[in-house]
Amino acid sequence: MKLFLGGVRGGSPIADPAYARYGGDTSSFLIEGEAGERLIIDAGTGLRLVYDRLKAQDSALRSVLMLFSHFHLDHVSGLPAFPPLYDEEWTVELAARVFDDLSVEDIAYSFVHPPIWPLPLSEMKAGKIFRILDAESMEQAGEFGGLRIRWCPVHHPGGSTAFRIEEPATGGSLVIATDIEWGESSDEEKALFERFCGTPTGTDLLVFDGKCGPDDYEPYRGWGHSTWLEGIEIAQRCDVKKLLITHHGTDMNDEACDVRDAQIREAWGEARLAKQGEVIEIPSSPEQQI
Ligand SMILES: [Zn+2]
Ligand SMILES: [Zn+2]
Incomplete structure (x- = not known):
């Protein structure tokens, strides 16, 4: 399978030349299975690039199946303008855990609706399917074509969800944990997440929230994010092969990202900072350096 990074920014999107190389769009990821499965995780403004790629490919x-880690704005703001929702030939399946007693259906209909958006979701022509994910799915994977999907609740204000995607045909596996605060996680939450990343084996790739550096976390304690060093420690403990750090803050222009990227690579040769627009093969091909 392949992972396309449509957006790796947290908070708000930025259109500024100083942010062009790492990208200014917020979280949206596309997973492409070998058998043609197309699975989107999160619908931040990077969803625009995800759609462009879908359209160009096929x-x-x-x-398409869309999974939502949670419903903070940087993970949903691309949804109202997602062209397939306006097209009667499309079917869009939206799936998420329940947050604040609200299902993905409740949230999507209230958010894609006046006065927030001119056209209500109910009047958009696509076929819509809504699915509630159980509180956790550690043991029993959901199936989507040849992909297996598991999920795990993680510590974040209001809650968030990490997803593990496995492709038995290729042996590829990855975990995406865009919004997680390790520093405020309980021992139980930590054990649950590490078991998720490491069972039955460590994944080929972990995409992990490293909004903070190890020295600048304290002012952001409680904001819901981790440090890139915590990401490295988790990846190493769980036998994960490669690590990509995501959810870059809006204070991180390309120059600052380059400095952080060098620090991350120095700390562990299998880790680096994610860049918008990248395509990563999983498991990685011998030629591909991540
Ligand atoms: Zn976020
Ligand atoms: Zn969040």
Whole structure:
């Protein structure tokens, strides 16, 4: 399978030349299975690039599954303008855990609605399917074509969800944990997440929230984010092969990202900072350096 990084920014999107190389769009990831499965995780403004890629790859594609880690704005703000929602030939399946007693259906209908957005979701022509994910799915994977999907609740204000995608046909596996605060996680939450990353084996790739550096976390304690060093320690403990750090803060322009990227690589040769627009093969091919 392949992972396309549509957006790796947290907070708000930025259109500024000083942010062009790492990208200014907020979280959206596309997973492409070998058998043609197309799975989106989160619908930040990076969803625009995800759609461009879907369209360019397969003009006959008319259905997509979208998983939401949680519903903070930087993870949903691309949804109202997602072109397939306006097209009667498309079916869009939206799936998430329940947050604050609200299902993904409740949230999508209230958010994609006046006065926030001119056209209500109910009047958009696509077929819509809504699915509630159980509180956790550590043991029993959901199936989507040839992909297996598991999820795990993680510590974040209001809650968030990490997803593990496995492709038995290729042996590829990855975990995406965009918003997680390790420093405020309980021992139980930590054990749950590490078991998730490491069972049955450590994944080929972990995409992990490293909004903070190890020296600048304290002012952000309680904001819901981790440090890149915590990401490295988790990856190493769980036998994960490669690590990509995501959810870059809006204070991190390309120059600052380059400095952080060098620090991360020095700390562990299998880790680096994620860049918007990248395509990563999983498991990695011998030629691909991540
Ligand atoms: Zn976020
Ligand atoms: Zn969040």
